[in-house]
Amino acid sequence: MNREATLVKSRHLLGLKGMGKEEIVSILNRAGYWELVPDKLSDRLKGKFVANMFFENSTRTRFSFEVAEKRLGAEVLNFAAAVSSVQKGESIYDTVRTLESMGIDGGVIRLKPIGMLPEIAARVNVPLINAGDGNNEHPTQALLDLYTMRKHFGEIKGLTVSIIGDVKHSRVARSNLWGLTAMGAKVVFCAPEEMRAPELADFAPYVDMEEAIRADVVMMLRVQLERHDRGLLQSAEAYRAAYGLTVEREAKMADHAIIMHPAPVNRGVEIDDELVEHPRSKIFAQMRHGVPIRMAVLERAFG
Amino acid sequence: MNREATLVKSRHLLGLKGMGKEEIVSILNRAGYWELVPDKLSDRLKGKFVANMFFENSTRTRFSFEVAEKRLGAEVLNFAAAVSSVQKGESIYDTVRTLESMGIDGGVIRLKPIGMLPEIAARVNVPLINAGDGNNEHPTQALLDLYTMRKHFGEIKGLTVSIIGDVKHSRVARSNLWGLTAMGAKVVFCAPEEMRAPELADFAPYVDMEEAIRADVVMMLRVQLERHDRGLLQSAEAYRAAYGLTVEREAKMADHAIIMHPAPVNRGVEIDDELVEHPRSKIFAQMRHGVPIRMAVLERAFG
């Protein structure tokens, strides 16, 4: 691998694990610039062709990236696996290489198989941005979460953040764990036995709901109903009673504390309907911050 | 709700019910401008982000809006429910709010549930344009129909318009009823018993086919085969014999009368194959007029 290739590859964004505080801060700062810039359109990525390659469906994430790409003046091409030749057996790698051959300057990629993304990234010559790979990482989601916390509290260092729900299957939990730890926050998990991730036990303790809801940030995870065996999953009502952020539990939160959720929410399951647009809730602010964060990440990859 | 929000919301286009003649005429006039403008591209909506949110599939309507949006210089983002997290239970409202949070300046929306659109429109701060909501309204379709009639006859006032077919399930019938009535035309319906809409009986009489085909405008509705119980629906052949616009019936139409259909047509069911591109038929003209009408409506919403 020659030096140029190494440089190009350093512009991938595959995850937050191992990323230092300084680099995270530089992304957050640049997002701050994009959040406040008065003109919606820039020509920062004019003439760049960006492919949104979604081998797993997504509304919000693809849309958020597409808005960011278009605000930067890039040419955007969308690909969704459900209407692709992946159905005909083409491997994900071959698809990415194909799009690279056609002249894309980089890609945003979401895929199910865990561990495949670094392999692909090592074999292509354009930057790739991880938009979610299995339960491994979802770095732009965690970055927008960090941005939201920093904007609200002024500083992330010293905060306690509870991540509540299906930690085992959550890429959001993992990316937040790595990012928050790098920034000096304390992470605690709260989850039923079958939704815990044993390999993360060294990095964050599990606490009960009583303690979890006393954190500075109460981050609820979406119950991924589609990812559980029927037998294991408790009913929605039982889940809400045991691990949902109910109106009763919200009343016990600290005055200064905030509610976060990566969305889409299951109203009435992991979070009560009344709390989604509650004054404490940052859920729609998180979505709003996704665009400037992704602009900063795209700029970093292509700049 | 503050004054600014009220102003913004007044730029929604949810339906033609209650819209006055003056406003309809202003839209038709503006469409007349866009139909004749020599340059295909303008920068009227430059820097505006428009989301086409289709929670129900559509080829023609989405395409027509997309052409209109691009001719106005807007940035276009497409969303189709079949590839969205609506599958994962996200509510339509949450999706619209999500896209709003991401910075769209407005949306074109098609959805199945009836009565939901005004609720959503009241809770968001960007203009929404109804591209069809259940069997309730399809205002841009009716506006392009009005445009087509005015262009052909010079004036809509005084025309008799027969709307023939599945009135009960037709948003096109309803929007045309409200728009035509506001413009001073007389509407009559013709439909088998099970396809009648009792709640519209006060606004337009039901007539038999013999009378219906003697109107100035014979507007055939698409038989929505997928919306009927098998038991109720007559066979395609029986439907054609009783309520189809056959070559024999066309021969009895007045010399000056025209044929309309919102498309897509079921050739050989509600209309004979030979009539689709017949000199009397305005079917492809209707589609052509859809683009300038939607340009006028988008400009009204975002201007």
Place this chain on the structure above:
Amino acid sequence: MNREATLVKSRHLLGLKGMGKEEIVSILNRAGYWELVPDKLSDRLKGKFVANMFFENSTRTRFSFEVAEKRLGAEVLNFAAAVSSVQKGESIYDTVRTLESMGIDGGVIRLKPIGMLPEIAARVNVPLINAGDGNNEHPTQALLDLYTMRKHFGEIKGLTVSIIGDVKHSRVARSNLWGLTAMGAKVVFCAPEEMRAPELADFAPYVDMEEAIRADVVMMLRVQLERHDRGLLQSAEAYRAAYGLTVEREAKMADHAIIMHPAPVNRGVEIDDELVEHPRSKIFAQMRHGVPIRMAVLERAFG
């Protein structure tokens, strides 16, 4: 049909059958210009609206056309049958006419039914480019194959090209047969009995694998598993043993010979994994050449 319409229709690209050497060369030459042009974006088709109408799914071909269209500055609208009203029974012809009515300046079309495309093309007034129609033709694929061969060998005349695999169901085989023959190359086929096309027997002989792999160009076809009856199709292993390009067979190829494949590949079925990115393989070069070829074809259609 008036003279203007005739001129417009001459700009369709429906197939290579009957196209002369001079016209093919002019397309290849123009692609050579687009391959080397330094600026990624031009305004050659600025203000033109191009519809990619895919009535059959495709990743690579649609993407390649979309990159080409955007590099030429066109406005691009995508249509995929899976999310269209074709599901509701609208005919392909009506859809194309509908999009034409909405003001598209031309279309790229892929469809399954064989023989329908010339009928449609004769009835519309905008140029259509065939992106694959059943097993009939896929002219831009063959043009990019010709471009790849000419670039490698300097001249196509005098080359022997083996086309190996499911000739019967392959539009790539047919378009290459017509294009290569016009350019003065010799084509031979190699296929199991049930994958032969009797109607092509007069144009190219069938040879065995031993002979096929001694050609200047060894072009492997994708096994279209989805197009065969289960009973007829040999197992993937048996197919590879009898008709696959294995590492062992590659060793017997002439030193100067190249490997081609229209992709997506079935690694380990018609071609061994190790050969896909082998120095002899032009597979990703073919994909790369698809963009300038399609730019030349689009320019020819709309210029």
